[in-house]
């Protein structure tokens with residue numbers, strides 16, 4: 001398969017890329033990655049991974065909320081809505097058939113961009129050209145770090161596009177994460193409580 005790129009030294013037009021993330025939440029690292037990828041391809045499929053999961057500490061936001069964050073962040077960055085598709089991808093927890101499963105949901109694509117080594121391996125084994133895109137300030141531009149800061153009342157707003165900060169405030173996202181942590185603590189306490197055998 002001969003792949004042609006605009007800026008990676010291959011030249012060429014009409015390429016469609018695939019980029020998958022959980023976007024919990026969308027942050028400036030994703031935006032940097034997307035800016036890089038949009039220079040390489042004409043169209044991009046953005047897969048919203050773990051689409052079935054929400055309301056957990058690792059995945060607090062719903063798929064529709066993550067889609068809204070992506071739309072607002074990409075509008076804010078000036079990307080034409082005609083250049084990308086947002087497609088939810090529920091997990092199947094079956095690695096050997098995950099790449100063909102993704103192929104069965106999204107339109108055809110020519111190349112995969114990812115920073116996730118498992119995703120890279122699974123698509124390479126299917127015969128796709130895979131580019132591991134550069135990481136930008138992964139020490140702070142990481143959704144895990146942002147969720148930690150939200151939980152611990154540290155500043156997170158400068159790590160996320162302005163439109164996403166506003167949206168997270170609108171949906172009371174930080175309050176949700178704090179509530180999820182409180183629930184978890186309460187559940188753990190309940191589990192640790194000694195079992196009381198009723199007296200007859």
Ligand SMILES: Nc1ncnc2c1ncn2[C@@H]1O[C@H](COP(=O)(O)OP(=O)(O)OP(=O)(O)O)[C@@H](O)[C@H]1O
Nearest residue numbers: 021022023029033114115116135136141142143144
């Ligand atoms: N700082 C960053 N710079 C460039 N790409 C990034 C950055 N952070 C994440 N990505 C890329 O975005 C894609 C989706 O990542 P994901 O949504 O899991 O973000 P994350 O910040 O790593 O999330 P989490 O910390 O919750 O696992 C992956 O390919 C990942 O490599």
Ligand SMILES: NC(=O)c1ccc[n+]([C@@H]2O[C@H](COP(=O)(O)O)[C@@H](O)[C@H]2O)c1
Nearest residue numbers: 021022049050091092093094095098116
């Ligand atoms: N077997 C599977 O269901 C499978 C395999 C590899 C990646 N994935 C998903 O792809 C996404 C990868 O995105 P991240 O880079 O954000 O981890 C995640 O949602 C992950 O769960 C799923």
